[in-house]
Amino acid sequence: MQISMTVNGDEITRESEPRVLLVHFIRDELRLTGTHWGCDTSNCGTCVVLMDGVPVKSCTVLAAMADGHAITTVEGLATGTTLDPVQQGFMEEHGLQCGFCTPGMMLTARALLDRNPHPDDTEIREAISGQICRCTGYATIVRSVKWAAEHPAVEENAEEEVTA
Amino acid sequence: MQIPAQFDYVRASTIEDALALLDRHGAESRVVAGGHSLLPMMKLRLARPECLVDINDLYELDFILPEATQLRIGALTRHSALLESTDVARLFPIVIDAERVIADPIVRNRGTIGGSLCQADPAEDLATVCDVLHAQAVVRGPGGERILTMDEFHKGPYETAVAQNELLVEIRFPIRPRSGSAYEKVERRVGDWAVVAAGAAVSFTVDGSVDDVAIGLTAVGLDGTISEAEAVLRGRRPSEVLFAEAGRLAAEASLPVDDQRGPVDYKRHLADELTRRVLRRACARALETQTTTMQEG
Numbered sequence: 001m002q003i004s005m006t007v008n009g010d011e012i013t014r015e016s017e018p019r020v021l022l023v024h025f026i027r028d029e030l031r032l033t034g035t036h037w038g039c040d041t042s043n044c045g046t047c048v049v050l051m052d053g054v055p056v057k058s059c060t061v062l063a064a065m066a067d068g069h070a071i072t073t074v075e076g077l078a079t080g081t082t083l084d085p086v087q088q089g090f091m092e093e094h095g096l097q098c099g100f101c102t103p104g105m106m107l108t109a110r111a112l113l114d115r116n117p118h119p120d121d122t123e124i125r126e127a128i129s130g131q132i133c134r135c136t137g138y139a140t141i142v143r144s145v146k147w148a149a150e151h152p153a154v155e156e157n158a159e160e161e162v163t164a
Numbered sequence: 165m166q167i168p169a170q171f172d173y174v175r176a177s178t179i180e181d182a183l184a185l186l187d188r189h190g191a192e193s194r195v196v197a198g199g200h201s202l203l204p205m206m207k208l209r210l211a212r213p214e215c216l217v218d219i220n221d222l223y224e225l226d227f228i229l230p231e232a233t234q235l236r237i238g239a240l241t242r243h244s245a246l247l248e249s250t251d252v253a254r255l256f257p258i259v260i261d262a263e264r265v266i267a268d269p270i271v272r273n274r275g276t277i278g279g280s281l282c283q284a285d286p287a288e289d290l291a292t293v294c295d296v297l298h299a300q301a302v303v304r305g306p307g308g309e310r311i312l313t314m315d316e317f318h319k320g321p322y323e324t325a326v327a328q329n330e331l332l333v334e335i336r337f338p339i340r341p342r343s344g345s346a347y348e349k350v351e352r353r354v355g356d357w358a359v360v361a362a363g364a365a366v367s368f369t370v371d372g373s374v375d376d377v378a379i380g381l382t383a384v385g386l387d388g389t390i391s392e393a394e395a396v397l398r399g400r401r402p403s404e405v406l407f408a409e410a411g412r413l414a415a416e417a418s419l420p421v422d423d424q425r426g427p428v429d430y431k432r433h434l435a436d437e438l439t440r441r442v443l444r445r446a447c448a449r450a451l452e453t454q455t456t457t458m459q460e461g
Binding site: 021041042045057062065126 | 167218270
């Protein structure tokens with residue numbers, strides 16, 4: 001069947017079997033390998049992408065079900081060469097060790113900050129509670145998300161000043 | 165790598181369209197909503213439908229609608245939407261208690277109340293919640309709509325009264341005055357199925373005695389609510405002594421099995437303790453609402 005969706009702002013169309021999972025569609029068809037494929041059982045959360053801005057586990061969504069929707073992967077976080085504050089935060093606060101869980105963690109963090117720009121530690125921990133960091137670097141991940149909350153992107157600052 | 169067996173995929177645009185597609189594709193077609201129960205089963209080849217009817221575009225089934233005597237919830241309502249609803253929190257705090265411990269926030273973004281109930285896992289938290297709230301399931305088929313009690317809806321583990329060519333469209337929770345409810349679950353790790361969980365809903369008469377009470381346990385082999393334990397409280401003023409007696413009877417009625425989640429005596433202990441706790445909290449909440457209503461009045 002033909003599957004069309006918007007991925008990181010680009011309209012794409014591919015021929016694919018209905019049984020292909022979104023994570024494999026993204027990695028194998030689109031060659032966007034930043035989305036990792038981990039437990040395959042919707043437990044680990046390394047395959048998290050945003051579907052219409054909402055974090056979903058792409059190992060448990062069919063590519064066909066994403067037809068017509070907007071997907072954001074880790075490759076879509078940065079604007080040109082400017083990193084998303086979440087990416088910058090993971091650098092500043094050492095939010096990754098092996099890096100396997102990082103793409104999913106960052107997308108969940110982005111979605112959290114879009115809804116709640118100033119989350120406390122509990123809210124951050126709750127948001128990432130469906131994701132596993134096997135390096136157990138949770139404390140630094142939480143700090144990274146807080147860093148991003150304290151350093152929003154420049155455009156957001158400009159908007160806030162206008163509204164203020 | 166876990167990949168489902170081959171199947172056809174069709175997307176329904178309306179309820180009627182979904183029913184027509186189920187009819188056309190016959191016995192081997194299945195409805196998919198959030199997909200977080202069905203897809204894992206298909207990946208393990210425990211389910212091999214020949215055709216999936218995707219109902220995610222049926223936005224008319226995604227609603228939370230409070231009315232004077234009932235709260236109506238569309239079958240496609242996501243767990244995350246239930247958890248964020250102030251109407252649900254105000255009327256049925258038990259739903260919030262349960263939703264907080266169902267899977268994890270990201271799974272809750274996709275999973276639906278209708279999907280959870282139709283999957284009918286014997287450890288499903290929402291089954292107990294619906295039992296104790298005396299929920300009704302609205303099922304639509306080619307012949308029109310049927311309204312089922314939860315007893316009628318649940319046929320057994322992984323089995324419901326929803327026929328192959330029917331669709332669960334709505335859940336209704338009757339609103340009772342002076343009522344409170346609570347749910348508590350013990351799980352091995354965050355997001356897991358319950359070792360044991362308990363739910364209770366209680367409503368009071370004007371003079372402060374228990375009018376109606378429903379007690380349910382999750383994952384201990386029971387269908388419906390536990391009438392022996394309920395009888396202890398009905399018509400009486402709640403007290404720790406009665407909670408303890410109800411807990412003891414609930415544990416006695418439970419039929420837990422020894423498995424990787426724990427031995428039988430541990431599960432019985434949990435059934436007892438959790439029953440006491442949810443009764444205590446449900447009663448406290450009922451009295452809180454009563455005070456608020458009186459102040460408002």
